[in-house]
Amino acid sequence: MTTYGTMSFHLETERLILRPWAESDAAELRALRSERGKGTDTLDRTRTLIAKLITATETTGIALLPVQRRDEGDFIGYCGVIIGRSALEEPEIAYELFQRAHGRGYATEAARAVLDAIAATGRSRLWATVDAGNAPSFRVLEKLGFERDRVSTEESGEVVWLKRSLP
DSSP states (O other): OOOOOOOOSOEEOSSEEEOOOOGGGHHHHHHHHHTTSSOOOOHHHHHHHHHHHHHHHHHHSOOEEEEEETTTOOEEEEEEEEOTTSOSSSOEEEEEEOGGGTTSSHHHHHHHHHHHHHHTTTOOEEEEEEETTOHHHHHHHHHTTOEEEEEEEETTEEEEEEEEEOO
8 A cells, every 4th residue: 555645734825825724714614615505504513524624634644724815814715635526545626715715816826735735745646526517616727737537427416527647
């Protein structure tokens, strides 16, 4: 079995800081998730989700990290890698930003930092799964060099699988 290094959990870019979760992120994460239009979780449920993310990071050595703007210091979303629909050996990149932060290149900037961090662990491939209608996510992934692999059908509809080889 191949063992991989642990991903860095503190990433900085020109405009962004990606860092570990804190319980104090619960209200912002709850607000972000409510933008999906599928209801709003309770604060307790959101705190439980954060606790699960922290535990997953400790057990897997990979992380989904809060993203904040460097100058403003505000939470604008998250970006990182998860097992998701994939495997620990070839994890899946995931990101979600507040709508107010869309269209400014933040997702691409954060995802590029995550890509470098996961490549540094020794992995050779990274996956992404995107709802077929999510054009902005496809643009981000295209800029990062992901290529379409296949389409699967789930309860929520068609999901496009993309992959990227890592250096």
